[in-house]
Amino acid sequence: MTEQSNISQLSAQDAQFLYIQSATNLTHVMAVYIFDPSTAPGGKVRFKDIIEHMRKRMDVSPMFKRKLYRLPMDIDHPYWVKDEHFDLEAHISHGRLPAPGDWRQFCIHVARHHSKPLDMTRPLWDMYVLEGLDNIPGYAKGSYAILTRIHHSTIDGVSGAHFFAAVSDKDPHGTPAIPLPEGDSPANDLPTTSEILSRAINNTVTSPVKLAQALLKFAPALVSSAQKSITGGDDKTATGVPQTRFNGPVTPHKMFDAITFDLDELKKMRLKVSDATINDVVLAICSGALRHYLTKHKELPKDSLVAVAPVNARSRSGDEANPGNNISAMTIKIWSNIADPVERLEAIRDTTRETKAAKSGLSARIMTDLTQHIPGVTMASVARILTDERFAPKMSNLMVSNVPGPQIQLYMNGAKLTHQYGLAPLAHGMGLFIATPSYNGTISFNIISDRKMMPDIEFFRECLQRAFKELRDAKPKAGARQTKKAAVAPKKPLTPGDGSVMYRRVARKPRRVAAKAGGGGKPKVK
Template sequence: MTQLKPQDSQFLYMETANNLSNATMICVYSPPADAEDFDCFQSIKEHIQSRLHVSPIFTRKLKRLPMNLDYPYWIDDRFFNIDSHLFNASLPNPGNWRQLCDLAASIHSRPMDMNRPLWEIHIVNKLNNIDETECANVPPGSFALITKIHHVAIDGTSAMRFFQALSDIDPNGTPAADINNIQGIHDNEPTVGKMLYNAIHNHIRSPMQFMNTAARSIPSIAPGVIKSLISHDKSERNTVVHSRFNEAVAPQKSFSACSFPLSDLKSLQALAPESKLNDVVLAICSGALHHYLLAHQDLPATPLIAWVPINARAPKSDSSKTDGNEITAMSANLYTHIADPVARFKAITAATRLSKEAKSGVSARLMTDLSKHMPGATMALASKLILASNVTAKLCNLAVSNVPGPQIPLYIKGAQCVHQYGMVPLADAMGLFLVTLSYNGKMSFSITSSDNIIPDLAFFTECLTLAFNELKDLTNTLSANADRSK
C-alpha cells in the first residue's frame, strides 16, 4: 500500500480541463536490420509485455478519497489489460516532421483515463518523409513511440530511468538496466477503515512536522530575509514583467523541437568561463526569446524570468524507489533585454550561481519541504486557490528544464533510438515550457506551448537555432584568436 507524496498529488489538484498534467516523450527510431520482416506494433507490444515488471507505473492505478480528505493511494489494477494502453498510429501523407509534431501535441492534449494505470504508448509507423533539415538521421521506414504518462507518477529524472529500463544497449536485446533483479512492487487496496485512520493521523501529525521544518529552516533563510527587508537596491529583486507568455493557455497544445551536438554546447562555456551546461541552455533559450520578441516588436525593457526545476534526489538514490516527483526549483533571470549575446550569457551565469547559493534556491527548497507536510485536503484547497489567484504570472514568464540522459545509443527490438524529445504540462499564465534532453551526444530543445501564445512555432524554433549559431560563431572566433596569439 503506497500513498502518494504531497508533491505528486499537486499534479492532480492543479490539473484543469485546459491544462492537463501529462508528460509526453517522443522517441524516434531508425528501422531495424530486419525491417522487411518487422511487424512494428506487435514487436513493440511483445517487448513492453516482457518489461512490465521493471516499473510499478505500468500496472497500478490511483485510489482517491472522497473530497480529497487525504492523499490518494496507488493500488494494483486487478483488470490490467495492455491493449488498453497501446495504440497503433500512422501519419497522413506525406508523413513529415510537422505532422509528427502535430500528432504528438494532439496526444499530449487529451485527458487520460483516471480509472486505469496512467500511461499510454502510441506506435507511429512509416516515417518516410522527415526532412533532414528539420530532423536529421531519420531514414525511410523509421518509427516513433509517443509515450504519455501522468505527471503524478513521474518527473524528468524518473522518466529517463523509466525509458532506460524499457531500452536495450545493443541491437541484440541486452537490457540497459538490470531487469532480472527488480523486485515487483504490489500495492493492495487499503480498507476504508485504514484510509480513515491514516487521514486522521496525517491531519494531526502534519501541522507539527510543518512547524518543525520551518523552525529548522530559519537559520538558513533569516540572513536573506533580513537583507531583502533592509535593501533598497531594486536590481537585487526579480520583478516579473507581464509578457505574451503570461496569458490563458488553449487546451490544444503545440510542439516543436530542434537538436544540437552536445560537444558544441559544452564548447560554448568558453564564452563564460564559470558557466555550467545549464547556463548554456538558459543562454540559448534567452537568445531565442530575445530574437523572437524583437521580431514581433514585443521585447520588454526588463528581463524575462524563468522557473527552473532542479532534481532533488540524492546522487546515489535507489532507482527502484524514486518513481514520482523529487524536484525543487529556482528562478532565473534570463536578461532577455541585453542585445549582446556574450554579455547576456555572462549575466545569466552570475545570476544562476547566486540563485543556487542564496535566497532563490533556499526559498524554493523551503517551499518544497513545507509542502511535504500539508494535509491532503489543505493541499487540494491551496492548489485551487493558487490557480484562481493567477500567481504563476507573478512568479515567472516561462519554464526551462534541463534533463540529463544516457550518452550511449539505446535500442528497442533492434531499432536504434536516434532522437528524444519531451512535452510537459503548462498552466494558465505560463504558456511556454522549454525542455532540453541530452542523449547519445546530442541535446534536444523541445517546445511546449499553444497557438494562441506562439502562433508561429516554426519561427520560434528557428530563433533557437539562431541563438545557438551566434554563440557558436563567437566561440569559434575566440578560439581562432587564441590560436593566433600563441
C-alpha cells in the first residue's frame, strides 16, 4: 500500500481480491482454531472473556478498525478509511455445534460459515466462537473453536500468521507471543476529492509506462515461454493443464475436511530424495491423493495435473507486521501420472527447482507482477469478465498453499491452542484448494472444494492418508540421506484429523494405532 500522511490506498494486488469477488467467488480466508480451556483460570473461558481479550489487542493491526472506501466505477483502487461506527461486539458472534456434534457435523458447519459473504460495509473481518465439540475424538472436554474470517484484500498468508501470533499468548498467564506495538494504530483519513482525482489521473497516465517497463523486464522469460510453446518445451517444465472435474464453474456451496500429520514425519520423507523440501513432500502427498481419487472415479488424465502454489514475496527482514498482500505464485506439474511415490517426489523436486530458478517460462509470478501496473478501472473491468464462469481461464487444476506457522505452544485467554485449520477461496475453473498450515510440530491438510465437484470429500481425505502412508513406507532413492524409524509415544491423542500413524508401547511390543476413516469414530488398534 502507498502511504502519504494518514491516507492509505490499496495496492493493485490487494485490490485484485475485491474486483474478482462475486456471489460464487468469495475472496475471504478463514482460520479455525481449537482451544482447550482446561489450562485457563478456573478451567473455563467465557464468551465475554474472548471479547475483552480482543479489545486489548485491537492495536496489533490497523485492519481491525478500518473499512473500504470504493470510488465510483472503480476509477482507481479503493482507500482504507476509519470506521467511525466501529463496534467490536458486532464482529464477534457465538454459537453451538448442532447434534450430534461429531467431526462430520463440525466440517459441515465450518463449510457453511465459510460460504457466507462478509459485510463489505464494515471492517473486513469477523470471529465466530463455536462450542459443543465434545463428541469429536481427540478434542478435550469443553473445547471450543474460533472461526476467524478476513478478506484477502486485507491480509495474505504470512501477514495472517503474524496477525494471529499477535493476538495469541506464549503461556496461560497472558504473556503476548510477540511484542505488541505501543500506542494506538494510526487512523486512516478520508482523502479529499482533489486528492482522489489527482491520484486517479496520475495512476491512469503512468500505468501504461510502468506496464511497458515491466514487460521489458520480463522479456527474456516471455520469449523463452513462446519458444517452448512452439518447440514443445522441456517435458518437466511444460504446464499444459488437463481437464478435470475441478475445472468447471463453482457454486456458493463449499465443502471442507482436514487431516493432520506429524511434521517430523514429513521431514523424514524429504530425505528419501536428495535436496527435496517440505513443500515438495506436501505437493507429492497431494498429487498421490489426487491420483487415487481420480483413478477411483475413472477420471485420471494421462498428463500430469498442474497446481498453482503461492510464494511469499516478502523480504527476509520481515514486514510481516504490515497487513496486505505481498505474494507471488508458481505454476507447476505435480506428476500425478507417476505411480511410484518416490519417483513422483523426485520429479516434483526437479520441477520446483526449475520453476524457482525462473527457467520454466511465463509463470503466474510474472502475471502477478504485471497486474501491479494496470489501471484500477481496467483491472476491475477485466476481473468482472474473468470471474464470469463462461470466460474463466483454466490456469491449473488446483491450488496448494503451504504457509509455515508457529512451532511453539500458543494460548488465548489461558486456553491452550490444540489444533489449527485453514480455508481459502475457490474460483471458476479451479474448484480445489489444499491449504497446509503447520503448528507446534503438526501440519494439517485442509481440503476446500465445491459440493458438486467433490460430494465425497471424506473419501478424498482417506486418499490423502493413503498417499501419506505410501510415501512414508517407500524405500528412499539411492544416495539419499536416510534416518532410522523410531517407535515413539504419540505427542497428543488421535483425532479425526490425525492421519499420521503413531506408535505406543504396550506389553513391551509396539502396536500401530490408525485413525478410523470418516471422522467421528474412535481410533482402531491394529
